[in-house]
Amino acid sequence: MNDYQFEIQRRATKKEKPAFDQLIFGRNFTDHMFVMDYHADKGWHDGRIVPYEPLQIDPSAMVFHYGQSVFEGLKAYLSEDQEVLMFRPYKNMERLNKSNNRLCIPPIDEELAVQALRQLIAVDRDWVPNVEGTSLYIRPFIISTEPYLGVAPSHQYKFIIIMSPVGAYYKEGINPVKIAVQSEYVRAVKGGTGNAKTGGNYAASLKAQEVAEQEGYSQVLWLDGKENKYVEEVGSMNIFFKINGEVVTPELNGSILEGVTRNSVIELIKDWGIPLSERRISIDEIYEAQKNGTLEEAFGTGTAAVISPVGELFWNNEKLTIGGGQTGEIAGKLYETLTGIQKGKVEDKFGWIVKVDEEKAVTTAI
Amino acid sequence: MNDYQFEIQRRATKKEKPAFDQLIFGRNFTDHMFVMDYHADKGWHDGRIVPYEPLQIDPSAMVFHYGQSVFEGLKAYLSEDQEVLMFRPYKNMERLNKSNNRLCIPPIDEELAVQALRQLIAVDRDWVPNVEGTSLYIRPFIISTEPYLGVAPSHQYKFIIIMSPVGAYYKEGINPVKIAVQSEYVRAVKGGTGNAKTGGNYAASLKAQEVAEQEGYSQVLWLDGKENKYVEEVGSMNIFFKINGEVVTPELNGSILEGVTRNSVIELIKDWGIPLSERRISIDEIYEAQKNGTLEEAFGTGTAAVISPVGELFWNNEKLTIGGGQTGEIAGKLYETLTGIQKGKVEDKFGWIVKVDEEKAVTTAI
Missing domain, CATH: 3.20.10.10 (D-amino Acid Aminotransferase, subunit A, domain 2)
Structure with a gap:
């Protein structure tokens, strides 16, 4: 795990946080993001945690024209013991690489991606909301950034992870x-x-x-x-x-x-x-x-x-x-069980939960 | 036509131009670009010609995640009389709006878009290449820029026109x-x-x-x-x-x-x-x-x-x-006729050519 140490550039002043009991899905973003670049000559390189801020991208960047992009979505939760729990992050990074293959995007190192996520969450740990029904939504994504108007796989990409504290996706909640x-x-x-x-x-x-x-x-x-x-x-x-x-x-x-x-x-x-x-x-x-x-x-x-x-x-x-x-019996039971496992209230017999703080070597190094 | 006057912010110093007899498709871009913003509350607004430079876009902008974008491609040519001729620009802007409709992007004013193009070409007129087989490739496109991770049509967009002097698309030329x-x-x-x-x-x-x-x-x-x-x-x-x-x-x-x-x-x-x-x-x-x-x-x-x-x-x-x-007889004749019309060498009996300088009121105002 100690192989994955990323440069961390912290914000000078933290952003004001939204009220965690009034979160709207996908509107607020944490103080930092993870960014890693790809160039055909260098491979993936320069993984780093930097302040969340606008990207500077050439207007001819391929993502704007030919849509060569992939993304993932996963969540982290605060347990009653104040531990931050990620739900199946390896599964998401595995799927990200399947998507990469279909879209002709070079694969990422899945372990690196999970460690990047772990360190990013540790840096923005105070953004993991602590109110019932809330979680930290995590959005890893890759965009093609080569400035070129030909239809071909890009030679340059950015892998970025941004995070957003969220309430329920549907305002109606678990209602049908x-x-x-x-x-x-x-x-x-x-x-x-x-x-x-x-x-x-x-x-x-x-x-x-x-x-x-x-x-x-x-x-x-x-x-x-x-x-x-x-x-x-x-x-x-x-x-x-x-x-x-x-x-x-x-x-x-x-x-x-x-x-x-x-x-x-x-x-x-x-x-x-x-x-x-x-x-x-x-x-x-x-x-x-x-x-x-x-x-x-x-x-x-x-x-x-x-x-x-x-x-x-x-x-x-x-x-x-x-x-x-x-709401049917199975749907209700699935919701209770899944959110229970995600928050550490229900036993995780499948090994789905990855604790952010589990690797002391990594988090103490930050 | 005088209704369409855009603010023009010129570059302080012009970029160095590539050799027009060695152009590669879609790699070089002119000194300026046209940008217009959309916000659900204001509609399309602030059309302007500005220096070609990187866009500053939030990492959560919808185009990076949900691919809500459209584009067009058309060309302008320098005639033997040194006039700049656009080929069927209204047809492209009409199609842009058809694409907009499918992608839930608000329609643009097609006449405004052609006038924007005309003024942009006039500003970067010295980028229209004058070598046999070359042209100015024009790329209008629209991207969704709202910073929001929900799957829904964006409330914010940018309509941008960039231009690139190009040689033949295929290095082989008209060869099969x-x-x-x-x-x-x-x-x-x-x-x-x-x-x-x-x-x-x-x-x-x-x-x-x-x-x-x-x-x-x-x-x-x-x-x-x-x-x-x-x-x-x-x-x-x-x-x-x-x-x-x-x-x-x-x-x-x-x-x-x-x-x-x-x-x-x-x-x-x-x-x-x-x-x-x-x-x-x-x-x-x-x-x-x-x-x-x-x-x-x-x-x-x-x-x-x-x-x-x-x-x-x-x-x-x-x-x-x-x-x-x-190369077949029809293919060869079509190529000669189409490129002939595009460059003003063959009579344009269909009314496909739009001259950049035709509207003196517009170009002299620049």
Whole structure:
């Protein structure tokens, strides 16, 4: 661990912090950020912790034109013992490298990235909020910075980690949301970038989201791009259904993001002995299940919201109520268990928690 | 036209210019750029011409994370009479607004954008290269700049125009290129963003391009995302074939970019009385036509390369030579005619050329 020591340039004066009981998602950022540069001649180099401040980037930088970028999202929590706990950071850095591969971005050293995160959190430790329901949202991302207008992989990149103290992602909290099936716009297709966490997927989703909101729905249920028939994701989350006692979720087919929360939910459900399958699920099957009364639950999973129950589905001009519009038993139990593990209140039998202070050698060196 | 007067802040000292007979595409940028801001409360405002310099952008700016961006590409040429001629700038600004609509970016005033371009070129007029085969490449683009990590349309944007004196896009010039049919990776699908000029489409294309280059091919021929069967684009160009005396090009189906050069080529071919149809073209049809000797020509069209003849197609482990590997008659005539019109050597019967100096009121005001 002592191999990863980064230069730290601290702010002269700390920023004023927002009230931790009134946090809005993604609006406030901590005092510092981690930055590391890549150049084709030098590889990744000069990892450093510096004050959070605007980036100076050439207007011809490739990220502005050809969208070569990837990102991750994860959270750290303050436990009742005042320890800062990160949730599965290695899993996120592993996925970052999968995204890098698809986007032709050079891989990062995953251990270095986690150590960078650890040291950054230690520097901005007083930004980890201590109010119920809050956490420190962490956004590692990579952008292509070469000043060049040709369509080709960039020879220069920046890997940056910024952090934001956040409240709940949905103002409604764990209350069920209403979602609309989207059959005109497509988020991703096999052979595309759907299973990479890259900006273009999110840019492509905005129009459908706008339409859904105008019709009173808070999220979009995405169908596959080839047949417009199979369920893929909900908003920017993975989706699960409980049908006739079995939990089902779309299998990873190349156009679905391999969510860290999705993976954690699958492990928990299997551990609980509840039947679960990853397979293709058509929207017709969901419709039939709702009609014959076997559609017991539906919920989205993602880092920002953790678990987001679905109370109503709009499809083919029909409103389908799910689970009486209430949070289902599995969704509720998953939310309690996952947030419990994340905050150190529930035993972490899976080894998902990484303590920021665990490596004394690193933190004392700061 | 006098309504569009922008504040001009000139550089103190001009940059050193590259040798105009040794230009590399997209590497050098002129002394100034046009910048205009958008804020949800104020609309588009503060259009200005300023020195070309790095942008200062918050690390949480949405463009870095969710890829909400659009761009255009067009060219200006120096005529033999030393006039600066723009090629179809209104068509590009019209398409920019179509892309804006798909990406949930507020529309720009197209006339304002063309006047901004006109004034910017006038300020950097000595950057329009005067060597055979060169031109001034113009890159208008819009990026989302709101510092916010939620997935939603940004409330803040920047519209920027930068310019680069360029030589030929392909070092080989008008010589035929070898292209490989791509059947694993997909560029776009109906319902996605394929017909918008947005970064994510280009980011998605890099991996296939990398694979093609490793196999000795300079471009990728894209098939449709649904059936992996119908020809869509070549690299970042539109594609045309001449089969048994008729020119055919894929119809605009929602996943194909509506190229300005594509449109110009169609108008020229119709004007010449050559049969042309826009329709679905399967890769099997191309294969059959090559086998039975009726595939006479293939060529790509785009602003950067203008016309790019295709001499060889690689599909299903088979190399298919097209037109004896030589530039075809139509491709050659299109190249000569289009570049002739662009430089004022061939009569512009379509009204495609817009002279930078035409509006004396504007240029003398600078």
